[in-house]
Amino acid sequence: MRHKSFLEHVEWLNPKIQGWRNYYYTAYSQLKLAKLDWYILQRLTRWYAKKRQRARWMSSLQEVRFLASQYGLKTLL
Secondary structure (H helix, E strand, O other): OOOOOHHHHHHHHHHHHHHHHHHHOOOOOHHHHHHHHHHHHHHHHHHHHHHOOOOOOHHHHHHHHHHHHHHOOOOOO
16 A cells, blocks of 8 residues: 555545544543554554655654644544
């Protein structure tokens, strides 16, 4: 899926994240949902770094966080 844009990934992920949040959200599940949020952000960052041919994916984390907020990526919390 490297040929897809960041916006296409966000549009594909948002309905799934919204469904997970509606189904699994309770007062006791916040820690697990926070871990899932981190996993989604981590996988997007790794994809973005590979797309941009960067050797270290952690250096792209701030850029991906900015893009995710700009394009409206939903979170589970």
